[in-house]
Every structure is written in C-alpha cells, then in structure tokens.
Amino acid sequence: MTAFTTLELDELGDRVVVTLDRPAQRNAITAEMIAELHTVCARIEADPKLLLLTGRGDHFAGGADIGQLRARTRDDALAGINRTLFDRIGRLPLPTVAAVSGFALGGGAELSYACDIRIATTTARFGNPEPGLGIMAAAGASYRLPQLVGMSVAKQVLLGGHILDAEAALRTGLVLDVVEPGSHVDAAHRLLDRIARSAPLALRLTKTVVDSPGTHPFADDIAQAVLFETTDKHDRMTAFLEKT
Structure with a gap:
C-alpha cells in the first residue's frame, strides 16, 4: 500500500473514502496532494469503485496552497496541474460524492465541482476568489460551475466574488442536501449506499x-x-x- 502524507485513504468493498488531511492548513491543496490524488484515481480506474471525498476537520479545502501557487509560472499554468487532476476525477467511471463542511474555496471549490454530487453542512461556503489574487479559477470552474448552477450564478461567484453559503448552494442545485456539522460524511455514505444498490x-x-x-x-x-x-x-x- 502506498503511504500518503496529505490524504487518508480507506478502501471499502464498494467504495473508496478519501480524506484531505492537512487540517492545520484548512486542507490547502499542494502539489504533493495533487500527486497523491492522481495515485488514488489510478487505483479507481483500474478497479472501479464509488468515491467519497471529504476533508479533515472543519473545512473541505480552503484553496490551493498560496505559497506554491505564487511560485508557479506560465509553463505550470499551461500544464494545467490542478485542472488535469480535477478533470480526471470528473471522468472516474462510477459516481463520486463530495462531503463538504466549512470552506470549499478556490481550488477546493473546483475539486468539489469535479464530483458528481455534493452534500454540505450548514457551515459550508463555496467560492472562487481567484481574481482577487490576480489569477482566474482555471481548474474547471469556468465550465463546470455554469453547468451546475447556471451562467448567472456562476458569474456572481467567478466575477463578483460571491460566496455561496449552504442555503444558496442548496437553492441553486449545487448540493443535494444540507445537514448538521459532523453528519455530512454519514449522509454521503447513505447516499452511496443507495447508489451502490444500482447496477x-x-x-x-x-x-x-x-x-x-x-x-x-x-x-x-x-x-x-x-x-x-x-x-x-x-x-x-x-x-x-x-x-x-
């Protein structure tokens, strides 16, 4: 078994549970985390299972690691480092569910958008503040978010810096359900139990x-x-x- 340093992986009979495991950094997405998630994707592609993706602690993922992001160059952008992974997650053969608590911002939001279904807690906040840092949300938000919530709401988020709280995420269809903090992973498992009964x-x-x-x-x-x-x-x- 591969030893992960930014993730916790739990392989069950019909599903894989992945927990982003950098709680002190609000599970900020690093290059190492991207590489480890690619390893997880390879396993699921070789042996298709359902995927449950969540974050350790109070937050799903507060965005990409800004220190690493500041150092990235034009060539890094053209390589689509985060986008390539999120597109790969989007193409996984069986349904994927993100269980989101707290912040899902920037790259963290885009990671949740790449999943098929999202369940949120009342504390969840989805947003893409990238233009405030001089960049754009370029890891899938420009094409996934309009499909999920419509063009008008997507522009409010991507251009207006609007943060979708749990109620707004539910109202716009971004999430399937909103549950109390601490119960989102169990709710995601119940959803996956129902999905797993299908062929x-x-x-x-x-x-x-x-x-x-x-x-x-x-x-x-x-x-x-x-x-x-x-x-x-x-x-x-x-x-x-x-x-x-």
Whole structure:
C-alpha cells in the first residue's frame, strides 16, 4: 500500500473514502496532494469503485496552497496541474460524492465541482476568489460551475466574488442536501449506499452518456442495448416482478 502524507485513504468493498488531511492548513491543496490524488484515481480506474471525498476537520479545502501557487509560472499554468487532476476525477467511471463542511474555496471549490454530487453542512461556503489574487479559477470552474448552477450564478461567484453559503448552494442545485456539522460524511455514505444498490454497468454508462457534450440519442440507444443484454438486468427485473 502506498503511504500518503496529505490524504487518508480507506478502501471499502464498494467504495473508496478519501480524506484531505492537512487540517492545520484548512486542507490547502499542494502539489504533493495533487500527486497523491492522481495515485488514488489510478487505483479507481483500474478497479472501479464509488468515491467519497471529504476533508479533515472543519473545512473541505480552503484553496490551493498560496505559497506554491505564487511560485508557479506560465509553463505550470499551461500544464494545467490542478485542472488535469480535477478533470480526471470528473471522468472516474462510477459516481463520486463530495462531503463538504466549512470552506470549499478556490481550488477546493473546483475539486468539489469535479464530483458528481455534493452534500454540505450548514457551515459550508463555496467560492472562487481567484481574481482577487490576480489569477482566474482555471481548474474547471469556468465550465463546470455554469453547468451546475447556471451562467448567472456562476458569474456572481467567478466575477463578483460571491460566496455561496449552504442555503444558496442548496437553492441553486449545487448540493443535494444540507445537514448538521459532523453528519455530512454519514449522509454521503447513505447516499452511496443507495447508489451502490444500482447496477454498476448501468451507473457507469449513465454517467458516461450524461457527461457527454450535446445531445446523443444514438449513444443512449447503444448504451441501453448493451444493458438490455446483461444478466444483471434480467435478474433485477425478474426479482422485481416476482416480488410484486
């Protein structure tokens, strides 16, 4: 097993639980954390499982490590260091859930946007204050946030520096549910328990089709054709009919 220094990894039967583990720094995202999350992604790609992503302590992730960010150059930006990881998380084969408490700001917000579903506590705050530091939110916020909350709200966050509190995040659809502090990880596990009862291939194909750009009726038909021929589909429908 790989020894992680910025993460805690718990591999369960049907899911992987990743906890960002730099609580004294509000789980600020460092180059080392990016590398370790790439290692986690490689494991999930090789052996697809659900992913639960959360942060140690009071906060999810307060952003990228500013000391490291200040030292980055044009070539670092062109390499898309954070964006490449967050895009990879977005492409993981099975559903991903972020359990967010406290700050999810800057790169931390973009990391949560890369997950399929978010659950928040009442203390959660989502925002992208990057322009105040002379940069932009360039690790996925420009294309993910408008899809999640609409263009108007996305511009309020990305241009206006607006912070979405838990109530606003729920109202705009950024999060599925808001729970009391300390209960968000359990709530995420309950959601994953429900997801895990579905057919893995159906989840995988649904996520692939939903994330594909544009309209794709023929892709829907082909994916459904594959599922119609599976033993899992036959067994599940038989069990449903016999139960009724």
